[in-house]
Amino acid sequence: MESLKVKANGRGYTIDFVDNYTSIGEFVGAAGYKKCAIITDENVDKLYADEIMSILQAYQPFKMVFPAGEATKNPQNLIAGVRWLANNNFSRTDLVIALGGGVVGDLAGFIAATYDRGVDFIQVPTTIVAQCDSSIGGKVAVDIPEGKNRFGAFYPPKYVCINASVLQTLPERNRADGMAEVIKHGCIYDAKLFDDLSRGIDDFGAIVRRNCQIKQHFVEADEYDRGLRMQLNFGHTLAHSIESYYGNDGEKFTHGEAVAVGMAVMARIGERLGVTEGGTYEKIVDVLKKYRLPYKTDVPIAELIGYMKGDKKVMGGVINVIMLEKIGSAFVRQLKIDEVGEFYDNYSA
């Protein structure tokens, strides 16, 4: 079994790449937890919860199932989860298990971070975005009307158990959604990964392992997102505007689809500003098409700019965005919001 050790401030953890879930039982037994709380959603519950409940039968497994979808990541469900742990007499010697995609990982992790001022939790991610990105790095949160992930914490898991074979059961759109963050990793850090993606994937396990190494690099260098880790936001400023326009429900545009458009537009703007190597936009569009991801949107530019101007990070009409020097190399640059309008209009024509 292959593994990675991620260093986190005072709390390092192991990522195991497995082909079944028995190692969860081994981890729980070795650590001596008394009780386990599996938190999952309705889709993943049907597929994997019984198997994990049975592996953990010696450790009093409990299970809480939330509706699937971004709307689940709300403060009411955070409180419901914390109260459920209290009503089942969980203590700090017990364990929370986040079984699912990014929504479940963020919600269950925040429940664990806040219950009794912190109870251990592990991540068992079941989607591409969760396996390649969100289960690593300790960001946990719920959404509030003022913005996605604005109520949260840094709270690293004790263990991450990744079974890439479960990705086979993902619906097509969910798989494409996750590939956007994988393509992003290639764009900002790993030109070889980007080339491999351009040729097409035949080994999902290898792709997941490589993406975990990339995420490890960023979170070990900058756990609290004050510098290098910000490069992971490539494409995200515009993406958040697109998602806000569509009500953040993940239906018309998923997060990954919005990031895909954001990356293409940023590459185009970078080329027009002369800071991004010529041809980068075309390469990104080609790879996005290959994974059935969009590279443009019909959202009127004035609407997008309106949302961008409302972004709390905007100062004096200027925002820090991530741009590419070329595929595999990113940097932070100040961008006037009005420049987005100027170049986006040209781009969408």
Ligand code: GLY
């Ligand atoms: N997904 C962005 C980060 O972990 O910083």
